[in-house]
Amino acid sequence: MNPLRIALNRPLPPLTYLGPVGVPNGVRVRVKVRQGSALGLSLGADAHPPAVKLRPLDVVVDPFPLLPSPVRQLLSFAAGYYGCTEAHLLPLSLPQGLEPRWMEPLPDGRTLAELRDQGAWEALAQAGEAWHAGTLSLPTLFHRLERRGAGLTEVRRTEVPHPLKVTGSQAKLLLALENAGGALLEEDLLDIAEVGSSVLATLEKKGLLERFKRVDLLAQKRTATEVRQVTLSEEQKRAVDAVALGAFHPHLLYGVTGSGKTEVYLELVRRTLALGKRVLWLVPEIGLTPRLLSRLEGAFPGQVAVGHAGLNTSERQADVIRLLNDEPRIFVGVRNAVLAPLRRVGLIIVDEEHEGSYKSEEHPRIQARDLAIKRAQLENCPVVLGSATPSLESWHAAQEGRYKLLTLTQRPGTAVLPSVEIVDLREVYREQRKKVVFSPKLLEALGETLTRGEQSMLLLNRRGFENFWMCRACGKLLECAHCAISLTYHKGAWKLRCHLCGFEAAPPEACPHCGAEHLRGVGEGTEQVEEQLQTLFSTARILRLDRDTTSRRGSLEAGLLAAEEGHVDILVGTQMLAKGHTFPKLTLVGILNADMGLKVADFRASERTFQLLTQVAGRAGRKELPGRVLLQTYSPDHPAIECALKQDFLAFAASELPFREGLQYPPFAHLALYRSEHKDVAEAKDALEGLKAQLKQVPGLKLLGPLEAPVPRAKDLWRFQLLVKSPHRGPIGEAMARTSGTPTSGLSVDRDPQSFG
Ligand code: ADP
Ligand code: ZN
Secondary structure (H helix, E strand, C coil): CCCEEECCCCCCCCCEEEEEECCCCCCEEEEEEEEEEEEEEEEECCCCCCCCCCCCCCCCCCCCCCCCCCHHHHHHHHHHHHHHCHHHHHHHCCCCCCCCCCEEECCCCEEEHHHHCCHHHHHHHHHHHHHHCCCCCCCCCCCHHHHHCCCCEEEEEEECCCCCCCCCCHHHHHHHHHHHHCCEEEEHHHHHCCCCHHHHHHHHHHCCEEEECCCCCHHHHHHHCCCCCCCHHHHHHHHHHHHCCCCEEEEEEEEEECCHHHHHHHHHHHHHHHHHHHHHEEEHHHHHHHHHHHHHHHHHCCCCEEEECCCHHHHHCCCCCCHHHHCCCCCCCCCCHHCCCCCCCEEEEEEEECCCCHECCCCCCHHHHHHHHHHHHHHHCCEEEEECCHHHHHHHHHHHCCCCCEEEEECCCCCCCCCCEEEEEEHHHHHHHCCCCCCCCCCCCCHHHCCCCCCCEECCCCCCCCEEEEECCCCCEECCCCEEEEEEEEEEEEEEECCCCCCCCCCCCCCCCCCCCEEEEECCCHHHHHHHHHHHHCCCCCEECCCCCCCCCCHHHHHHHHCCCCCCCCCCCCCCHHHHCCCCEEEEECCCCHHHHHHHCCHHHHHHHHHHHHHHHHHCCCCCCCCCCEEEECCCCCHHHHHHCCCCHHHHHHHHHHHHHCCCCCCCCEEEEEEEEECCCHHHHHHHHHHHHCCCCCCEEEEEEEEEEEEEEECCEEEEEEEECCCCHHHHHHHHHHCCCCCCCEEEECCCCCCCC
16 A cells, blocks of 8 residues: 545545555545545655555546546646646546446456456556557446437436435435436446435435436437538638648637638538547537537538536436547537547637637636647647637737637628617607617517518527516615525516525515515516517517526527527527527517626626627528618617627727726736635635735735625625736736645635626
8 A cells, every 4th residue: 555645526635545556647536535435536656645644545446547648638737727626627527427347358358457456557557548549449448338328217316405314225325316416327326325226216206306218419419410511612711721730729710700610610620530530629508509510410420429518417428438439539519528538639629719608607617718729739739719709818819929810701602791770779768758678660670570471589688577676665676685686587487586596585565675565677688578579579479598498408409499490480588599590581680788788897898798799690691681680779889889780890809909908907917816705704805815915925916805796795605806917827827826725615716717796
């Protein structure tokens, strides 16, 4: 036995355990932490073990590192960069519960377990390298492979709270499920928990568990593949040829909406596969890409795998097993896919690179677009970031020549950019003497579009029925009991809901502050817009798409498909509508309140508004029919609105960048945001004061705060922030290094933050 350093997926620094001599870096082990058991990652022998009695580890899980070498290097880089341990990132690469089979035989007949028992870790490591290189096949290393696919029953934990008393075997089962992240195949669950199926049945009756028949998502998508050949335009050809395969270089593909960026990616994929390499293709959201998936499946049948991030554990396991078994050659996935164990990557695509969903808003707070660049460097391959509205970070990098700029200025064929008109809501107010949701011009356009049998899309970036409830007698707002934000009224559910913590309450008759019965809803949301439309256009088929209507799995896909096939006349929704879709009959886009995002206290408010408006406008007229966009606003002179009106990204970037430079914000400065949350106000603030004292010793940092967070209380905790700024990455890295390693509860750091709430 030998001291080994083990990184744990806990808020703890690496700990030292006793393990077999020779256990290499990068294999997973199971250890006891306090009372429980945890999966950890071996960091190799500990040359300076602490002078205490060391506990032995429980079991070595992997015979050799399962992650390809560039991914291991990427994890190590990301851990340092984002201030976490590799073990925090590991579940994003390898889902928990994915365990190799030690009984797997090697060509000489010895099993992996036999080598382990002889302490032959060196031989195991060699086998692992051969397996990664594709010269050694271990076909049943992951026994779940045979059980993949539809028709299996999966058990999931429900929302029903844990009861105070359970029997011993029930506890075993619930614990096994919890350790697996809340879902497991029934067979495996009973296996791991070592209990009989009657226990499961009892818990199901109590509502603690649910059983599901699994369906194979990719198999479903395969039924609707699309095979089509287009001839690339001159611009598209030039973009493709500018990407040199076989060496690292970042590229920014800036192409106006509908200019055919996808065709450029597809041609690059073809060329990469011809070289025997693989493709990692990142998208902001899988649910929004049914078209892309069917196109990919049509062009490269049987070679595409889809990463089901956010779905349940066994599905994620099935994905990763396919990657580890070297089946797919193209892997399409969302954020975490940047860490996927795909081997021999020869091209990385980050579509809609400006999208906020590439940044994780929970620990570990990675930014997949940035990690994609790092990964491409480690894989020594090109990376292409694409967008019609690039992030100013990427644009600036292209301007400085750090990224190669590829440009598509036109829509292919006869399609042209839609014409955008402003509707000045101030004038409408003057004429109508009241606030309206739909201006007369928009109503008229909606009517005409309906008559022509074409489609309309209305964007309002706020869900619910009314934004908040106010008491007219005392002027107070109805707030969440746990957070310092107002509750949103959802009429269908007849509930006031907190969009932050999910708290809900039945709408009261009277004001809880003063008792007056003068409560009034303010600020319409998508639910109300849908209701008003239904009254105005009683025969129209209206579909609302927002987080409330698409929470059920598959409902977003179903809705989009219905719209694509022409079963919807008017689509109403939030920013979900903005993302990468082609509805052939969509000719009218109405933006109900273009200013909404501008009021947020965030230096990216303009950029986000410009992106959203331009992207939504870009949905119109993507095929033969010309598109029209009506943009309702109270501030027609705002640069973000003016540039969106002209769909002119270059003008927007030119007006916004000097402002960022003047105020020293990204891309001209680098940020890290320290957050503190505590039940006690003073403690929340003091934690950051302590940190600030420490950071004052780092030269080149500007420290702003600690200040109350924009939402000062959430989920019963007080929130404070300390913003750290520097014109260079170095000092920020230094700050991260000084403050990591001593994680304190309630204190967290967000490097390159996207959200300041
Ligand atoms: P983007 O991703 O740039 O917004 P898409 O890749 O979705 O645009 O392309 C918009 C539409 O134009 C799609 O329907 C696509 O099939 C079509 N298209 C793209 N390139 C060509 C081309 N060279 N010839 C004909 N049609 C094309
Ligand atoms: Zn709340």
